[in-house]
Amino acid sequence: MxxxxxxxxxxxxxxxxxxxxxxxxxxxxxxxxxxxxxxxxxxxxxxxxxxxxxxxxxxxxxxxxxxxxxxxxxxxxxxxxxxxxxxxxxxxNHPLDCPICDEAGECKLQDYAFDHSVGESRFVENKVHKEKRVSLGTHVMFDGERCISCSRCIRFCDEIAGVNELTFINRGDKVTIDTFPGKELSNPYSLCVTDICPVGALTSKDFRFKSRVWDMSSTKTICSGCSRGCNVEMWVRNNEILRLTPRYNEEVNSYWMCDEGRLNTFKSVNADIRVNGPHIKRDGTLVKAGWDEVFALATSELKSYNKSEIAVLGSAFATCEENFVLAKFAKSVLGIKNIDFAKHEKPNSGDDILIRDDKSPNSFGAELAGIHPLKDGLNFQNIMRAIDEKKIKALYLVEDDLVSLDEDYKKILSKLELFIVHSSNFNSTTELADIVFPAATYAEKNGTWINFQGRIQKLLPAVMTVEMDRSLDGMAMSRLDKFGTEFDRWGKSKKMNARPIWKIITSLANALGTKYKYQTSEEIFDEMSKTIDLFKGLDYQRVGELGVKLNVTTLAKVKV
Amino acid sequence: MSIWLQILISLVQILFTASIILVTVAYLVYFERKISAWAQNRIGPNRVGPYGLLQPFADVLKLFFKEDIVPHAANKPIHTLAPILALVIALSTFAVIPIGPPIYIFDLKIPLVVADVNMGILYILALTSVGVYAITFSGWSSGSKYSLLGGIRSSAQMISYEISMGFSIAGVLIFSESLRPMEIVNSQAGFMWNAFVQPIGFITFVVAAFAETNRLPFDLPEAEPELVGGYHTEYSSMKFAAFFLAEYANMIIAAGLIVTLYLGGWQIPYIENLGLSYTLTTSLQILGFFVKMAAVLFFIIWVRWSLPRFRYDQLMNIGWKVMFPLSLLNLIWVAILVMLMN
Amino acid sequence: MAKKKRLKDLSLLEQIYLPEIVKGLALTMKNMFKPSFTMEYPEVKFEPGASYRGRPVLVMEENGDERCVACGLCSRVCPAIAIEVQANDTDKEKERYPERFEINMLRCIFCGFCEEVCPEEAIIMSKDYELAYTNREDGILGLDKLLVPVSELQERIQFLRKYK
CATH class of the missing domain: 3.10.20.740 (Ubiquitin-like (UB roll))
Structure with missing residues (x-):
């Protein structure tokens, strides 16, 4: 060589x-x-x-x-x-306005000025002034003075996003970046230019002045936007997710991620409509209840139905571990055959770059973990039909907003006698539920997702629920997290009273008389690696930060 | 004179002496703080009452309302007994110190001393020895190492210095040929003060008195930087106040003893030559006693704010290698004097 | 430094110790007649010099705006993590302003790093030293309590320009 x-x-x-x-x-x-x-x-x-x-x-x-x-x-x-x-x-001509620049702290120019510069300028003339607040598109803000004209953003649009939106205009020290006449920086990957911009010339409008980068902790996790499962860093301050940035994984998303995933997936975690604590329907409205009370109610209700009258719906948004425990619970504790999950496909919404039609991150994993109808069991469509015909009277649904799939489901689901839902947020499906368990979101739990390529990737918790502790649970910590006390205003962050699905199912199984001993998500995964062929030899350590591709030849035989 | 009248007179005397001591203690604390402030260019207590004169009472009131904390590991009865013992001994020692010549009311001869006993000095030596018990008890019963160390230091210190104190007093006794404090005072008429006649004895006695009262530079039993508070570390509220009171009462007694034994007691030299009336003379003499005592007290306080504390080995060195031989020397000197005078 | 005197170096007079005691006593006695330095606080107040580092405050410009651009450097440099800043967008020239600026005086150690690091001369150590609070919440000062007109801070600002 x-x-x-x-x-x-x-x-x-x-x-x-x-x-x-x-x-x-x-x-x-x-x-x-x-x-x-x-x-x-x-x-x-x-x-x-x-x-x-x-x-x-x-x-x-x-x-x-x-x-x-x-x-x-x-x-x-x-x-x-x-x-x-x-x-x-x-x-x-760089304005050196680092104090007001969002890039400060992760700025290449700043770093190199520190490492490779003499520290003083001999330039005594006036700097060239340009537009400082230019909106290049819906999501991106441009500061002409900070730009060092490296053309990375232009090349990104041309070569990766495949749209010619940005270009240099003017010459000499007046050179600046602008969109072509009549065009906007509006491609679905536009925010990637803020990642690759080596200075603070291109910044995200969504994150503008939200936080200094050094005040946040970052957690290596997975985007929940579609079945691509882009590797991301989740930036959290004060137990609130402030932004997502793509994390390099050549096999999945390279250096990029789409705007939709970057901006809209984490907002539901911070939302005000989170289910905070278990809820029970009383007189037509959901009211807060204690965990023990809800477990007792759910057990006695579930016991009062025939096996054929109950259906369990897993979720393509839940982790493999959760779906595995749910399937095990449905089969061995409830003893039912009607198990399936709903698919969230939006045909033709994907593209050739990253975005996929399947809008759920783990449909592969749900299937593999055992969420599929048993012999003679009903699949999702038939379960819905059976509910409509009142053959199935009780439905156990985890982390899925069925009504968002189809408005007609609203009418069908209201025919149920018992409707138990695990949900992280209140939505039109939880409105119909009799019991709502608060579900920890993907940012609040450990677990694995399998993307469309059959790549198993690991989720890490970045946000605390009331039952978690940043340092004890080994979560990423910022300086503020490390030294904050309950007496600091920034230490009093919002924490949800929510649990991952597997934890609730474990308690429920124990209440129904079958002892489940799962303490962590990892224990479930270890059990899966023993019982499911495709997972053989895998553990959390081997899955690692970048994930592991499951055996594709075997995978082909699993129909999804 | 009927027995009842005697008892009544004694009671009045006791009450008078006790109240004098208590009030003096209160203002001694005040002046201690004031003098320390002056020596350090500060103002000192000036908030409670005019010139802060009510400060001692505020202090007592505060201590009175404090919670009485007894450590879990303490031996409770002895922990409670110790401060009482300390205070009782301190107050009863003053009984044999004469503050003036006898006075006559309605032809009754009333000696200005609670108990004009013929072995008064022995009584004082005995009581001060018992005083060690109060400190040792408190140190041991508190169940705390600081207290225990304070107690142990205190006993070692007292035993060491009691010897030179005893020998110094012996010099005085040889001169006066009596153990009765009245006689000792009388023997110092004119300028025959023991301080002048036997200066070495005077110095050793004063030093021993400092050590016996645990005053700086000999306050090792309660050395704050080393022992927190020494034997009274685990005391609070009025029990602490009792120790505090006892300490200052001991100071007054030490001052009274120094005046009685070495500074001519209530004697004012050649006052009888002025031809004043008996009443006036007596009054002046009583006043003289208190003025002398005040001077000695000021000296004790002044020393405290001037000199640093000795190290423990230095303390023992001085006690055994300096003070003890000096007091022996004094005894020889007195013996020679007596021989020559005879 | 003066050479340390050992016991063997002492003269006889010094070894006797008594004259030295008298010297010490004389010194304290002399001091008893000197005037006292005590300042009787609530009645007489100490007026610190320009080098004094009291409560950190934010500079308020003549037009009533805060000078701060919410860069968060003070927050970052603060060794006691006493400062919390939340920035937001503004249409003014400075682009960025502190939507919330809180100094927790219970954490503050008056080191003055915030003042030193500030690129805008916007946070200044004032002369305010009367900082007693009856509850924890009162100790956290927001923008309303932090903003001080620039005219009142001139002395310190001049001092900083000269010595910083």
Missing amino acids: PHFILDGKEIQFIQGQTIIEAAAKVGIDIPHFCWHPSLTVSGNCRVCLVEIEKMPKLAIACSTLASDGMVVNTNSVKALSARNAVMEFLLI
């Missing part, structure tokens, strides 16, 4: 790789602004200048192909002074 020398270190590369690529592969970071591993090379920022022996001038590492035996220096006097000079040039 060919190799070259980088700062005295031998680095192997594949023919055709640039110096910066080959270095990045082995974890060496050569300073760069305009270069991005997923975008074409532009070579305009000049900060990656390196000294190559036997070359008369410095070369940019991002567009110089590595060749065998090349000797590259990033820290030679020449390279260093060139980098300092580039930084000085870049900072000439």
